[in-house]
Amino acid sequence: MFLSAIVKHAQINIDPITWEACKAGDRQAYASIYTAYYPRLYNYGHKFTVDTSLVEDSIQEIFTLFWIHRQKLEMVKELRSYLFVSFRNYLIKLLQQHRLIQSGTDIDDTAYAFALDISAEQQRINAEEVFAQQEQLQKGLQLLTPRQKEAVFLRFYENMPYEAIADMLQISVKATYKLIARAIAELRTTCRQPLTAALTLSALAALLGSMDLALQLSR
Template sequence: MLHIDAAVWEACQAGDKGAYAQIYRLYYPRLYNYGCKLTDNVVLIEDSIQEIFVRFWINREQLSAIREFRSYLFVSFRNYLFRLLSQSRELHADLPDEERYVFALELSAEQQQMAKEEEYQQHHMLRSALESLTPRQKEAIFFRFYENMEYDEIAAILQISVKATYKLMARAIEVLRNAYHTMPLVTAMMTFATLVAALGSVQLSAAITGTTLFPLPENFL
């Protein structure tokens, strides 16, 4: 389940703690997963999640829509986690900065183990392409293709304009497409199904192969 039921949302806003618990259980693993891509400090990740959910409960009546809540949650979590990381001297005090933090968007160990031996080179090239993206590009890819967010939501979380978000996404996809199309024997060995298995996202795989389910406006490319 990736979305909050409207009835649950309304009940939570009205003060129903059971509904609040449902929302917490839905978003806790998603925030935790996102936090693990920014740091391996589990304590700070968990502290940040707890803090922003306390704030959400206090401010729940001020949020007018479920979609607004999702952006609010990720923005609050990101900012609070960066603050804790800065205080713990894991990051510079003036973060967030595109070149001064790490975002670990990579193929999972399980996904890599699923690959056949003859596909090793293709997976290695794809992984290298992912690692070459800037932290902000990785975050944009994560939110768009793994969290299915719209560009305005991503822009709010990354605190940049929607136009800048389009450009960020276009450049990231271009890097991944170039890596994919230069792979040797790619049509024979790296099939679409294999690419999906490697990336864990049908939408991102489609974008890389040029059959994107999330088309980018031409004027932003």
């Protein structure tokens, strides 16, 4: 079940024809992009705040601007990165205005929180068999800094390249590699209890919907 969910998520993609049609003013193409990315942005936004209205307002605003300025986006190389960067910047701006995170131009680990938890669904499945591992993983996640959590989420859940993550977090690509490597090392250290490989991969894949992350942590 988990692997099918992962594959389904990975298949969400906008082809170049749809992208070009949107820029040309095709509302159906625009709707396809909106439908594909709304739930992903919504999920991402709720890791910054539980305030649904702020998340929804941010999504609506960036999609409105996206449609208005669609013809000026010829230089956009990767649609997903563009939408995520635009959404993140606008949401953080709203959070600052509502004093839900610290104000300032530098958004670092002291300025905001990023929630990264084992899903409630996974906690209900095979509870007795994987409880110990889930508990370890949960503790490990809480030890990560907000920036580490966000980088892990973007890399292993959204499958973003390191270059795109670096742009989003406004750090170098080298620093991004180090950030994710340290997060994985921290999680590996926390998950010390020996468990079978099958249980390890099942629980870790369900953690973020990412078999890639499971393989990284099981090495």
